[in-house]
Amino acid sequence: MSKKAAAASLLKLIVPAGKATPSPPIGPALGQRGVKSMDFCKQFNDRTKELILETPTPVAIAIKPDRTFTFAIKSPPTSWLLKKAAGIAKGASQPGKQVAGSVSLKHIYAIAQIKSEDPAMSHIDMHKICKSIISTAKSAGIKVVY
Amino acid sequence: MYTRLLFANSSARYVRAGCQTYKGTRGIASSLILRTAEKSAEPANEAQPTQRKYPASSAVHGTVLKGLNIYKAGKDPVALKDEEYPDWLWTLLDEVPVEKMTERERQRHERSKHIKESNFMKSRK
Numbered sequence: 001m002s003k004k005a006a007a008a009s010l011l012k013l014i015v016p017a018g019k020a021t022p023s024p025p026i027g028p029a030l031g032q033r034g035v036k037s038m039d040f041c042k043q044f045n046d047r048t049k050e051l052i053l054e055t056p057t058p059v060a061i062a063i064k065p066d067r068t069f070t071f072a073i074k075s076p077p078t079s080w081l082l083k084k085a086a087g088i089a090k091g092a093s094q095p096g097k098q099v100a101g102s103v104s105l106k107h108i109y110a111i112a113q114i115k116s117e118d119p120a121m122s123h124i125d126m127h128k129i130c131k132s133i134i135s136t137a138k139s140a141g142i143k144v145v146y
Numbered sequence: 147m148y149t150r151l152l153f154a155n156s157s158a159r160y161v162r163a164g165c166q167t168y169k170g171t172r173g174i175a176s177s178l179i180l181r182t183a184e185k186s187a188e189p190a191n192e193a194q195p196t197q198r199k200y201p202a203s204s205a206v207h208g209t210v211l212k213g214l215n216i217y218k219a220g221k222d223p224v225a226l227k228d229e230e231y232p233d234w235l236w237t238l239l240d241e242v243p244v245e246k247m248t249e250r251e252r253q254r255h256e257r258s259k260h261i262k263e264s265n266f267m268k269s270r271k
Binding site: 053085127134 | 200201202203204205209211212213214215216217218219223225226231232234235236238239
């Protein structure tokens with residue numbers, strides 16, 4: 001299962017932009033792998049300084065055995081963007097049966113524009129990104145209208 | 147009655163609106179949206195009545211799409227006119243009726259129905 005010495009371990013976290021601090025959840029997660037969390041926090045805060053403070057930002061940290069690390073920052077979670085667009089704090093507790101809020105197709109398009117800047121989504125059609133966002137909305141109980 | 151009024155006036159704007167309410171299976175809600183959209187939509191843009199078979203967007207041109215800006219230096223995006231969005235956008239909410247699905251889509255649909263039913267049966271214990 002695990003490869004030999006050259007493998008890096010990957011750590012995925014969602015960190016509020018500009019507010020990475022050594023305390024949990026980041027601190028122990030990085031500390032266990034021998035990385036100084038302060039280093040990561042400084043670099044992360046630096047890279048996310050253009051984002052609005054506390055935007056949840058998924059980050060994938062690759063940690064090499066010699067304790068150096070690199071990390072890639074991604075776009076905010078789709079469900080968070082949808083809830084913001086719909087102006088709600090929480091999704092429906094019973095999606096499908098309850099409707100927690102609604103968004104227009106134009107909101108979906110704007111969210112897709114944010115998402116398409118994410119390197120993982122850069123090669124995917126806008127059309128398909130929109131469809132995937134609509135599915136996420138469905139599972140959050142957010143109705144999509146024209 | 148509203149529909150007749152629309153058809154009576156022959157300007158391009160009303161023809162477009164007429165097409166929409168005629169098609170409108172969404173009834174009152176769509177004509178209400180239409181009325182508000184009409185008041186703020188600019189007449190110069192209702193150029194292609196045959197293209198639009200979908201209701202006017204509830205996010206009227208100029209609406210600020212709040213909450214969708216993630217950059218400090220940026221501003222919330224503003225809704226553009228319906229025509230400025232790609233055509234496929236309005237088709238996203240369409241549901242293809244079973245008869246019109248391609249073979250592949252139909253198989254997928256059957257399979258997912260089957261899975262949902264079996265999940266339901268299992269959870270009934």
